[in-house]
Amino acid sequence: MDALPAAPPMVAVTDVWKARGRNQVLRGINLEAARGEVACLLGPSGAGKSTLLRCVNALEPCDRGIVRVDGTAIGCEERGGRWYRLRERDVSRQRAGIGMVFQGFNLFPHMTVLDNVCDAPVRVLGQPRTEVRERAQRLLEQVGLAEKAAAYPRQLSGGQQQRIAIARALAMQPKLMLFDEPTSALDPHLVGEVLDVIKALAATGMTMLIVTHEVQFAREVAGRVAVMVDGVIAEAGPPGAVLRDPKDPRVRSFLARAL
Amino acid sequence: MAQVEAKQGTVPVILPAPRPGHWIGVAVVAAVGSWIAYQALTNPGFQWGTVGRYMLHPQVLRGVGTTVELTALVMLMGAVLGVGLALMRMGGGQVLPLCAYAFTWFFRGTPVLVQLVFWYNLATLFPTLSLGVPFGGPKFAEVSSTAAISSFTAALLGLGLNEAAYMGEIVRAGLLSVDAGQGEAARALGYRPMQAFRVVVLPQAMRAIVPPTGNQVIGMLKYTSLASVVALPELMNSVETIYSRTFETIPLLIVAALWYLVLVSLLSAVQAVIERRYRRGADPAGARG
Numbered sequence: 159m160d161a162l163p164a165a166p167p168m169v170a171v172t173d174v175w176k177a178r179g180r181n182q183v184l185r186g187i188n189l190e191a192a193r194g195e196v197a198c199l200l201g202p203s204g205a206g207k208s209t210l211l212r213c214v215n216a217l218e219p220c221d222r223g224i225v226r227v228d229g230t231a232i233g234c235e236e237r238g239g240r241w242y243r244l245r246e247r248d249v250s251r252q253r254a255g256i257g258m259v260f261q262g263f264n265l266f267p268h269m270t271v272l273d274n275v276c277d278a279p280v281r282v283l284g285q286p287r288t289e290v291r292e293r294a295q296r297l298l299e300q301v302g303l304a305e306k307a308a309a310y311p312r313q314l315s316g317g318q319q320q321r322i323a324i325a326r327a328l329a330m331q332p333k334l335m336l337f338d339e340p341t342s343a344l345d346p347h348l349v350g351e352v353l354d355v356i357k358a359l360a361a362t363g364m365t366m367l368i369v370t371h372e373v374q375f376a377r378e379v380a381g382r383v384a385v386m387v388d389g390v391i392a393e394a395g396p397p398g399a400v401l402r403d404p405k406d407p408r409v410r411s412f413l414a415r416a417l
Numbered sequence: 418m419a420q421v422e423a424k425q426g427t428v429p430v431i432l433p434a435p436r437p438g439h440w441i442g443v444a445v446v447a448a449v450g451s452w453i454a455y456q457a458l459t460n461p462g463f464q465w466g467t468v469g470r471y472m473l474h475p476q477v478l479r480g481v482g483t484t485v486e487l488t489a490l491v492m493l494m495g496a497v498l499g500v501g502l503a504l505m506r507m508g509g510g511q512v513l514p515l516c517a518y519a520f521t522w523f524f525r526g527t528p529v530l531v532q533l534v535f536w537y538n539l540a541t542l543f544p545t546l547s548l549g550v551p552f553g554g555p556k557f558a559e560v561s562s563t564a565a566i567s568s569f570t571a572a573l574l575g576l577g578l579n580e581a582a583y584m585g586e587i588v589r590a591g592l593l594s595v596d597a598g599q600g601e602a603a604r605a606l607g608y609r610p611m612q613a614f615r616v617v618v619l620p621q622a623m624r625a626i627v628p629p630t631g632n633q634v635i636g637m638l639k640y641t642s643l644a645s646v647v648a649l650p651e652l653m654n655s656v657e658t659i660y661s662r663t664f665e666t667i668p669l670l671i672v673a674a675l676w677y678l679v680l681v682s683l684l685s686a687v688q689a690v691i692e693r694r695y696r697r698g699a700d701p702a703g704a705r706g
Contacts, residue, residue, distance in 0.1 A: 215605060247609045254607025264602035267698045268620050278606040281616065310698035330606060 166229040168193045168334055168365040174213055174223035176206075183209045184220065185389040191382065194363040198376035198397070201386035202412050207369040208261075210386070211336050214367060215256045216249050227256060228333055254282050257327030261339040263319040265311040265326070271298070272307040275326045283330065290329065297325040301355050317348030321355050328359075335359070337368040373416050377401055385409045467668035471659065472675065480655030481676055487572055487641045487651060492634050494577035499584025504614075506589055517585065524582035530643055533575030537647040539566050572644035572651075580637060587629045591622035623695040631688035635681050652676055 169191040176184040183206045191197040199207045212218045214225050216233030224241070225232045233249050234241050244252075265274050275294040279285045298304045301321035303314075311319055320340055327335060337356065341349040353375050360366060360379050370376055376383050377397045384394035385404070392406045404410045457463060471477055505517035524532070540562035549556035566574075595618050603613035642653035650658070652673055660669040 217601060217605060246604075250604065250607050250609045253605055256605075258602075258605040260598060260602060260605075262596075262598050264596075264598040266599065266602070266617055266621075268695075269698065277616065278608065281612060282607040282609075312698060312700070326606070 165193060166226070167191060168195070168228055169197075169214065169367060170224075170226040171210070171214070172224045172226070174210070174220045174225060176209060176213060176218070176220045178209075183389055184213070187223070187386075187389075187391060189384055189391060189394070191365055191367060194365055195381045196360045196366045196368065196379055197382045197384065198380040199367065199369045199384050199386060200371075200373060200376060200412070200416070201392075205386040206389045207386050208338050211258075211338050211367060211369050214334075214336055215253050215258055216244075217253075217258075219243055227252070232256075250282075254278075254330055255333055257330060257332035257335040259320070259323050259327055259335070259337045259340050261342050263311070263316070263323045263343070265319055265323055267311050269310075270307065271303070271309050271311065271314075271322050274311065274322060275329045278326070279329050279331075294325070294329055297328050298322075300328075300358075301325045302351075315348060316344045317351045320344065320352045324352075324355055324359070333365065335364055335366045337366065337370070339369050339371065342371060371416065373401065373413065385412065387412065462667055463671065464665060464668040467665050468671050468675070471656075471665075471669060471672045474659070474672075476650075476655050476659060477652070477672060477676070480650060480652035481680075483569075483650060483655075484638065484641050484652040485680065487569070487576070487644065487649070488634065488638045490573055491576040491580055491637055491641070494573065495580030495584040495633070495637075496588075496630070498577070498581035499586075499588045502581060502585030503588035503592055506585070507592060521582045521585055524578050525586075529575060529579045529640065530646065532579055533571060533643055533647055536566060536574045537568070537571035539571075568644065568647045568649035571647050572641070572649050575647075576637065576640060576644070580633065583633060584630070587626055587633070588622070590629075591624075591626035592618060594625040595621045620695065624692075624699065627688065627692050627695060631684070634684055634688075638680055638684065639677060 167190040169189070171187050171189040174184050174187040175182070187206075187210055189197070189210075199210065201207050209218060213220045214227065214232065216225070219233055224234070230252065231241075232252050234243050236242075265271075266277075269277065272291070272294055275297060276287070276290045279290045279293075280287050295304065295307065298307055301324055303318055303321055303325070306314060306318065306322070311322065314322065324340075340356065341352050344352065349372070353372065356366070356368070357379050368376070368380070380397045382394065383397045383400050384391045385400060385406075386392065387406075387408045393400050393404055393409045400409070401413065404413060502517045502520060505513040508514070543562055545559050545561050546565050547556040547559035549558070599621060600613055600618050603617040604610075608616065641651050644651050645654035645657060648654070656669040656673045660666045663669075
């Protein structure tokens with residue numbers, strides 16, 4: 159075998175710290191996800207899972223530490239040995255390559271489903287409208303909502319809205335997808351349809367970071383799980399080991415309550 | 418169907434609640450209404466013939482034109498500056514929010530009549546207006562203030578800056594009404610800050626911005642009559658000029674009032690159209706799939 163230099167991990171979070179006021183939300187997070195890997199972030203509420211996810215696409219800037227996506231530092235750059243925060247419009251170019259799905263869907267209510275999916279690729283990436291429309295139609299089929307293209311988001315159920323939100327993120331052809339508790343705002347009987355779409359996406363080889371409370375889902379879909387407690391990753395590894403036989407007592411008590 | 422028919426005989430029909438006050442109300446309204454109509458038709462002081470003669474009088478029409486033009490320009494200035502003020506107030510940093518706050522504090526806190534007369538008399542403070550290096554440096558261009566500040570300019574500045582202060586707060590209220598997740602979703606998709614504002618946040622804020630702005634336009638249409646104090650020949654000033662000559666005060670005031678009513682009615686119709694446009698996707702019309 160040739161000794162090729164290893165490809166950089168798709169996501170590399172290195173010693174990330176973040177305070178909100180007096181509250182230290184993240185206290186030295188290290189996390190990696192390889193290309194095509196699905197990593198699930200578990201942990202009790204207030205552990206900092208969502209904040210960490212929002213640091214990955216610099217929706218929130220971190221105070222210390224570097225987040226790299228596909229080798230590129232996100233939200234900051236090095237000049238002369240010092241790290242400076244990037245201007246918002248430069249960060250937006252980086253965010254275009256990172257899809258994000260929110261707990262509250264956040265579809266644009268004044269646009270049809272099709273415009274929700276098409277607007278960013280046309281406006282942000284400058285892709286031709288006809289090409290984007292075709293791709294959008296395919297994505298809507300992929301999430302099982304092709305017939306809803308002309309509907310407005312408020313006419314859809316929560317589960318349908320979340321599937322549209324996934325299609326909207328995918329329309330940007332991202333190299334990484336972030337999911338922030340994608341099923342937490344859904345009625346229990348609608349959770350399954352969204353998880354199925356995410357599972358199907360995992361099978362296509364998309365790299366994903368998923369914050370979730372669905373331990374069973376994490377066990378099925380994740381190549382790696384990380385359990386966060388109080389702003390640190392208490393335990394990380396393959397789901398079988400971490401979820402079946404956790405070493406950390408805090409993780410053990412979290413899993414005992416979650417299962 | 419058969420079931421429904423069978424039950425109809427046994428289920429009581431619900432009648433509206435009795436409202437004994439209703440007919441008393443109708444009688445009072447009818448009495449007041451007919452008194453107003455009687456006065457309008459029989460009181461010779463109204464001089465409806467004179468009203469009819471002056472409705473389309475060239476001087477009145479010019480006044481209407483000036484009123485409409487001034488209102489449109491004042492509201493345009495107010496809206497543009499207002500959006501700017503709202504963005505300054507809500508953006509980050511320390512200096513810009515403070516500047517916007519100070520602007521609003523000053524121009525909302527002093528009477529618009531004072532501001533109008535102030536701009537008209539700017540020449541007293543600055544006899545000339547010049548473009549050049551301040552604090553005694555060279556001047557590239559210079560005009561006398563009395564030439565630069567016409568009645569119209571004074572009215573535009575006085576009313577426009579005042580309006581901007583109010584519009585800034587209206588726009589800010591509209592922006593606050595949009596869920597923070599909308600801007601976040603736009604940023605996460607890679608929209609630049611101005612794109613996120615223009616495409617995602619502002620259109621949704623418009624639903625909350627349009628109704629109070631309609632109020633402002635209608636109010637401003639009538640506030641332009643204040644410009645008569647700086648001798649701008651808008652609608653009010655025009656009828657004043659006529660009745661000070663002919664002493665047909667009441668009929669000419671009626672002419673002005675009718676014109677204001679016509680313009681306000683048109684504006685209300687325009688507002689209804691604009692509101693319908695920004696209601697897109699707002700209500701879950703149609704059945705769920």
